[in-house]
Amino acid sequence: MSVPFIDFTEQNKMIRKAVDAGLEQVIAKASFIMGPEVKKFEDEFAAFCGVKYAVGVNSGTDALYLALAAMGVGEGDEVILPTFTFIATALCASYTGARVKFVDIDEHSYNMDPAKLEQVITPRTKVIIPVHLYGQMANMDEILAVARRRGVAVLEDACQAHGTRYKGQRSGSMGNGGCFSFYPTKGLGAWGDGGMVVTNDAKLAEMVRMLRDYGRTDRYAHKFKGHNSRLDTVQAVVLSEKLKHLDAWNSLRQTVAGYYARHLAGSGIIVPQTLPDREHVHQTYAVRLKDRARVLDRLKEKGVTALIHYPIPIHLQEAYADAGFKAGDFPVSEKVADEILSLPMFPHMTEAQVIEVAAALKGAL
Numbered sequence: 001m002s003v004p005f006i007d008f009t010e011q012n013k014m015i016r017k018a019v020d021a022g023l024e025q026v027i028a029k030a031s032f033i034m035g036p037e038v039k040k041f042e043d044e045f046a047a048f049c050g051v052k053y054a055v056g057v058n059s060g061t062d063a064l065y066l067a068l069a070a071m072g073v074g075e076g077d078e079v080i081l082p083t084f085t086f087i088a089t090a091l092c093a094s095y096t097g098a099r100v101k102f103v104d105i106d107e108h109s110y111n112m113d114p115a116k117l118e119q120v121i122t123p124r125t126k127v128i129i130p131v132h133l134y135g136q137m138a139n140m141d142e143i144l145a146v147a148r149r150r151g152v153a154v155l156e157d158a159c160q161a162h163g164t165r166y167k168g169q170r171s172g173s174m175g176n177g178g179c180f181s182f183y184p185t186k187g188l189g190a191w192g193d194g195g196m197v198v199t200n201d202a203k204l205a206e207m208v209r210m211l212r213d214y215g216r217t218d219r220y221a222h223k224f225k226g227h228n229s230r231l232d233t234v235q236a237v238v239l240s241e242k243l244k245h246l247d248a249w250n251s252l253r254q255t256v257a258g259y260y261a262r263h264l265a266g267s268g269i270i271v272p273q274t275l276p277d278r279e280h281v282h283q284t285y286a287v288r289l290k291d292r293a294r295v296l297d298r299l300k301e302k303g304v305t306a307l308i309h310y311p312i313p314i315h316l317q318e319a320y321a322d323a324g325f326k327a328g329d330f331p332v333s334e335k336v337a338d339e340i341l342s343l344p345m346f347p348h349m350t351e352a353q354v355i356e357v358a359a360a361l362k363g364a365l
């Protein structure tokens with residue numbers, strides 16, 4: 001039996017009827033840009049996250065970039081982020097003209113290590129971006145404590161962590177702002193690109209609202225050199241339907257993670273850890289093992305799709321060669337990047353599929 005990395009057939013079946021009806025409306029009204037469904041979904045998502053404002057944009061990358069721009073980040077400023085993340089976290093800071101500064105991760109959660117944060121902060125530091133990697137939030141208490149002590153803002157990169165919680169608070173709701181991606185493979189995925197900035201700060205929300213729409217204050221009045229980065233009405237329809245199921249789908253992911261933990265026990269493979277005070281929604285199920293290249297070949301032979309998130313930390317990417325880092329600068333990130341492997345994970349994955357993956361892995365080892 002081959003096992004796909006992701007299979008959303010069941011999820012799509014659950015929402016299809018309602019989405020079709022919603023899309024009919026959008027087509028009938030031709031309200032493709034900024035239709036009422038966008039505002040409706042923004043309100044629903046804000047309520048879901050437990051924040052006052054949500055502003056839909058066209059991707060997670062733009063959510064991060066526009067939020068930083070709205071916070072006034074630009075040339076001469078510094079933005080701190082973990083080096084072990086998807087490159088978009090760094091790109092959005094670079095787009096503003098700010099200097100990107102990296103921090104190593106903690107070996108257990110794969111998130112920013114707060115103990116290494118303070119030493120990177122300088123008087124030029126404007127924003128810290130903790131990334132909630134794979135579906136588990138970073139250590140927000142410690143990160144927020146350092147940020148407050150040093151007068152620095154915190155922007156959560158929650159692009160992989162829809163609906164997860166830290167001490168009961170949803171991702172995106174603890175920093176000055178939070179950013180989400182609705183890329184199709186995310187926990188809450190659109191049928192195309194999409195993103196969202198959430199915040200309790202009315203000014204920040206208003207700035208992002210203007211920046212996503214050509215810096216507009218009125219139809220042809222423009223206060224800033226803004227962008228065209230809006231969430232499509234069609235995507236808002238899909239996302240609104242999916243949001244109704246998100247908590248249930250996240251608990252199915254947790255059940256699948258339980259199957260993995262059971263069937264990989266004793267194999268020597270390091271399975272994801274859920275740290276105290278946190279929930280893990282396993283948007284990505286990443287394990288660690290030695291001899292990954294050989295294991296990947298064997299999984300391929302057995303029809304099991306596995307991926308690597310991420311093989312090269314950002315400080316070693318060619319795109320960031322100008323930042324002047326070298327191998328050895330962030331040892332935990334480099335070690336994890338060499339050993340990490342993402343296994344198939346989706347809410348309706350069956351125990352039989354998990355057993356198949358576990359057997360292929362054990363066979364390879």
Ligand SMILES: Cc1ncc(COP(=O)(O)O)c(C=O)c1O
Binds near residue numbers: 059062085086160193
């Ligand atoms: C951690 C992280 N940040 C940012 C992004 C960028 O999101 P998008 O692909 O919607 O631009 C992604 C997803 O791809 C991500 O995983």
